[in-house]
Amino acid sequence: MQSPEKSIALIALFAALTAALGLIPQFTMPWGVPITAQSLGVMLAGAVLGAKRGGLSMLLFVGLVALGLPLLAGGRGGLGVFASPTAGFVVGFPVAAFVTGLVMERLRGPIALSAGVAAAIGGVLVLYAFGMVGFYLLTDRTLFAAIGILWVYIPGDLVKVVVTGLIVRGLYQARPGAILSRG
Amino acid sequence: MLALTSDIQTPFHRLRAGWKLAALSLSTVGLFALQSPLWLAGAAAVTAGFYLTGGVRFARLGLRMLRPLWLVLALILLWHVVTGDWARGSAICLRLGTAVALANLVTLTTKLSDMIDVLMWLLSPLRAIGLRTAPVALAIALVVRFVPVLGDRARSLTQAWKARSTRPPAWRIVLPLTLSALDDADHVAEALRARGGVAAEFRP
Numbered sequence: 001m002q003s004p005e006k007s008i009a010l011i012a013l014f015a016a017l018t019a020a021l022g023l024i025p026q027f028t029m030p031w032g033v034p035i036t037a038q039s040l041g042v043m044l045a046g047a048v049l050g051a052k053r054g055g056l057s058m059l060l061f062v063g064l065v066a067l068g069l070p071l072l073a074g075g076r077g078g079l080g081v082f083a084s085p086t087a088g089f090v091v092g093f094p095v096a097a098f099v100t101g102l103v104m105e106r107l108r109g110p111i112a113l114s115a116g117v118a119a120a121i122g123g124v125l126v127l128y129a130f131g132m133v134g135f136y137l138l139t140d141r142t143l144f145a146a147i148g149i150l151w152v153y154i155p156g157d158l159v160k161v162v163v164t165g166l167i168v169r170g171l172y173q174a175r176p177g178a179i180l181s182r183g
Numbered sequence: 184m185l186a187l188t189s190d191i192q193t194p195f196h197r198l199r200a201g202w203k204l205a206a207l208s209l210s211t212v213g214l215f216a217l218q219s220p221l222w223l224a225g226a227a228a229v230t231a232g233f234y235l236t237g238g239v240r241f242a243r244l245g246l247r248m249l250r251p252l253w254l255v256l257a258l259i260l261l262w263h264v265v266t267g268d269w270a271r272g273s274a275i276c277l278r279l280g281t282a283v284a285l286a287n288l289v290t291l292t293t294k295l296s297d298m299i300d301v302l303m304w305l306l307s308p309l310r311a312i313g314l315r316t317a318p319v320a321l322a323i324a325l326v327v328r329f330v331p332v333l334g335d336r337a338r339s340l341t342q343a344w345k346a347r348s349t350r351p352p353a354w355r356i357v358l359p360l361t362l363s364a365l366d367d368a369d370h371v372a373e374a375l376r377a378r379g380g381v382a383a384e385f386r387p
Contacts, residue, residue, distance in 0.1 A: 004318070005381060008372075008375070008381065009325065009367075012326050013333075016325070017360065019326070024356070037354060037357060060319075060326060063323075064326055067323075068188065069295070069327070079207065079287070083283045084251070085252075085255045085256075086255070160354075167354075171365070
């Protein structure tokens with residue numbers, strides 16, 4: 001059982017970490033699509049903190065974006081984010097982290113593999129479902145265009161799934177007690 | 184200060200945050216109910232007028248905040264032109280552009296502290312069912328404090344990497360950055376406990 005102070009500190013620190021990951025210079029895939037590390041923060045929050053704290057952490061992050069902090073990659077933020085076509089992705093952050101944590105808590109295989117599978121289900125499948133529904137609703141049902149645009153980001157997100165697995169394994173080796181999803 | 188609030192004074196800065204948010208919600212619902220491109224163009228013109236009350240520099244700032252939107256809107260318009268439904272395409276683009284611009288206007292003209300006050304007011308019914316909202320304010324303060332700290336640390340880790348390698352660091356600094364955030368959380372929790380801690384009812 002974690003103390004309430006520890007829980008609040010972890011929830012806040014992972015929200016801040018997700019913002020800091022958005023500041024890291026983007027790396028560009030060989031075919032020219034820029035990828036930010038931000039959604040790594042979503043996957044890590046779920047895989048490290050577990051479903052409840054991970055979800056709350058991303059809820060805090062999204063709430064602060066709405067309040068007007070420029071926490072999204074490229075310094076974006078404010079209420080306008082939630083009216084733009086990509087709003088579904090941002091709204092999906094808490095659910096994506098929650099599902100990542102939920103899957104992670106139930107898997108008992110090698111830690112890197114578990115974290116990778118959890119990130120693929122929560123951070124890619126769930127997040128894209130939210131993103132596409134958001135795009136569909138906000139652009140008056142032009143879904144086919146949405147699918148065409150989104151394809152280019154999938155390889156980058158698959159890279160992030162592998163990276164999440166490696167990072168969670170690294171964290172587990174350095175601080176075994178810190179992986180709360182394996183508590 | 185880590186916030187998007189603009190220093191350029193406009194009449195909107197003087198309005199109460201709660202009223203602005205209520206008006207924004209109503210006008211966004213209205214925008215999504217409108218279908219005719221003509222009415223939507225009118226709404227876009229009114230929004231542009233709102234921005235111009237803050238002067239040309241403020242209006243330019245508003246345009247700059249719409250920049251991430253251009254590419255997506257252009258693709259949507261292109262899609263509808265190709266499928267022969269340009270009226271609907273332009274309606275979608277005008278509606279989204281105006282909705283985002285109006286929402287940005289509220290963000291640009293409202294202080295973070297006022298927004299937090301509105302949030303706490305919205306959360307206050309939760310107190311009636313026994314949930315404490317004070318930890319939310321504490322968590323917000325912690326994030327505001329730690330975003331620049333972790334940002335600086337990410338930059339110094341990047342520089343340390345670049346001093347030793349010709350390849351870009353990409354994701355390799357994320358592990359040490361996350362590890363440092365975990366350790367920060369330990370220190371913060373200890374410091375909070377040392378100052379009396381948060382009351383025991385809150386157990387996430």
